[in-house]
Amino acid sequence: MGRDPLRSGLTVYEFEKYLAPSQHEVTELVRRHPFALVVTNGGGAAGAPTVTHTPVIIERLAPDGGFVGGEMLGHIARKNPQWQQITDGDSVLLVFSGPHDYVSPTTYADDPNVPTWDYAAVHLTARATVLEGESDGMHVVTRTVEELESLEPTAWDMQSSLPTFERIVGGIVSFRFEIIEQRAVFKVSQDKPLEVRERVAAASRARGCPHGDVAELVERIGGDR
Structure with a gap:
């Protein structure tokens, strides 16, 4: 079924100085930013990758607490043809984007300089298993609700809505993802002096960036504290 993402370069480049701390x-980035890109190969025009945005949640971490060797769950609409391009055991790429923001050279207070972008992202390569059955679908959607509601100040009780879930679950196809590779980049100005990082964080907050609180990462991760 198309090319293997492990062999076709569909993975994030890890910069040595921007490795995950x-x-x-x-x-936590994956848990708090579960709206992922599910990337498969060969379905688009001229064999271009096919991508669907969908929640992907942690079902089980590996015994060492990492992702490699663990499992994740996701689902897409049955009308979405991407699931028909996936055979059990195929590799897929799961892309999770964390907070990110533009960094203006005005924060560096020296010239010449260049703008950049601070961001955090995790790419997980996985072997996919297609789960077409409604019982599997119910497990995946209820686990998804449990995970997402755990991030809410007050969790919603889904019990009274389970009959509705059962009525419509046939409209989705679910997946189990066995994680076989992890790559991550946390590029959050950690190579800059403390006073620069403070200005970067302040500028992001003043701008009101809609892409998450990257300022918190800039202040917390790396550097000369």
């Missing part, structure tokens, strides 16, 4: 940071 810990597995905990990687796990």
Whole structure:
């Protein structure tokens, strides 16, 4: 079924100086930003990759607490033809984007300089299993609700809505993803002096960036504290 993402370059480049500071940071980014890109090969025009935006949640971490060897769950609409391009065991790429923001050279207070972008992202390569059954679908959607509601100040109780779930679950196809590779980049100005990072964070907050609180990452991760 098309090319294997492991062999076709569909993975994030890891910069040595921007590696994830810990597995905990990687796990929390995925947990708190579960609206992922599911990327498969060969379905688009001229064999271009096919991509669907959908929640992908953690079902089980590996025994060492990381993703490799663990499992994740996701689902897409049955009308979406992407699922028909996936055979059990195919590799897919799961892309999770965390906070990100533009960095203006005005924050550096020296010239010449160039603008850049601060961001955090996690790419997980996985072996996919297609779950067409309604019982599997119910498990995936209820687990998804549990995970997403756990991030809410007050969790919604889905029990009274389960009959509705059962009525419409046939409209989705679910997946189990066995994670076989993890790559992550946390590029958050950690190579800059403290006073520059403080200006970068302040500028992001003043701008009111709609792409998440990258300022918190800039202040917390790396550098000369």
